[in-house]
Amino acid sequence: MNPSQIPIINYHKIEAQMDVGVTTRHPQRFARDMRLLKDMGYQTFTFHDILSGQETESGKKPLMITFDDGYESVYTRAFPVMKELGFRGVVYVPGAYIGKENTWDVQFGGKRYRHLNRGQLLELQRAGFEIGAHGVHHRALTVLGAEALRNELNGSKDMLEEALGIPVVSFCYPFGQFNKTVAAQVRTAGYRFALASMYWGNGEATSYALKRMNIYRFDSEKAFRKKILPKPPSWLVFRDWVIQRGALATVLYQKLTDRS
Numbered sequence: 001m002n003p004s005q006i007p008i009i010n011y012h013k014i015e016a017q018m019d020v021g022v023t024t025r026h027p028q029r030f031a032r033d034m035r036l037l038k039d040m041g042y043q044t045f046t047f048h049d050i051l052s053g054q055e056t057e058s059g060k061k062p063l064m065i066t067f068d069d070g071y072e073s074v075y076t077r078a079f080p081v082m083k084e085l086g087f088r089g090v091v092y093v094p095g096a097y098i099g100k101e102n103t104w105d106v107q108f109g110g111k112r113y114r115h116l117n118r119g120q121l122l123e124l125q126r127a128g129f130e131i132g133a134h135g136v137h138h139r140a141l142t143v144l145g146a147e148a149l150r151n152e153l154n155g156s157k158d159m160l161e162e163a164l165g166i167p168v169v170s171f172c173y174p175f176g177q178f179n180k181t182v183a184a185q186v187r188t189a190g191y192r193f194a195l196a197s198m199y200w201g202n203g204e205a206t207s208y209a210l211k212r213m214n215i216y217r218f219d220s221e222k223a224f225r226k227k228i229l230p231k232p233p234s235w236l237v238f239r240d241w242v243i244q245r246g247a248l249a250t251v252l253y254q255k256l257t258d259r260s
């Protein structure tokens with residue numbers, strides 16, 4: 001199965017309270033999303049499933065559900081709902097922040113959130129979830145020199161493989177930022193797949209530039225149904241691309257405060 005043909009949707013935090021950004025999905029909305037997917041006959045895939053040659057069961061439709069940043073709410077909020085429905089997801093956690101607070105996230109005035117700890121990651125993995133790499137420090141990789149880039153890619157793979165005891169096969173670009181050099185280095189580091197965000201006018205999806213649709217707090221059921229289509233409408237893709245530009249404030253901040 002070719003992962004660029006599967007719709008991939010992405011969540012961040014699953015929390016009731018509002019946050020500064022728009023990426024936090026309300027737990028009730030999340031549960032509704034999952035039940036809708038179940039009713040519509042979706043079957044979830046991980047990259048490990050794809051590598052082992054797993055195919056879609058008859059009458060089912062393939063979909064991948066990812067979680068950026070590996071916040072604790074993946075375990076406390078999303079996991080119970082998904083387990084009940086027989087769904088599995090792919091979770092991306094920055095290596096240096098396993099079990100720690102999100103001090104890397106400079107959403108000004110934003111709350112502190114805890115990332116998944118090793119025990120939670122292992123339990124998710126035992127339940128068929130996949131844990132993928134998201135760099136060591138959640139840095140935008142396109143602004144790094146060659147050595148720092150290698151450290152982020154190889155370091156996060158090593159950290160996770162030591163914590164989880166199985167190969168880490170997929171990588172998720174922090175802030176969705178990548179270019180040809182970064183993608184080539186991801187392949188060299190031994191990853192088989194890499195996830196971008198939904199991007200606009202930047203070529204076709206490849207195994208090292210897979211496109212995803214973010215599910216935002218304000219997305220209605222109508223918008224959600226469009227985001228799980230193999231080809232979401234371009235106005236929706238463009239709208240999300242504009243929203244994502246907001247994440248670049250953090251990239252700029254890291255660049256300005258970089259003392260390495």
Ligand SMILES: [Zn+2]
Pocket residue numbers: 068069134138173174175
């Ligand atoms: Zn991230």
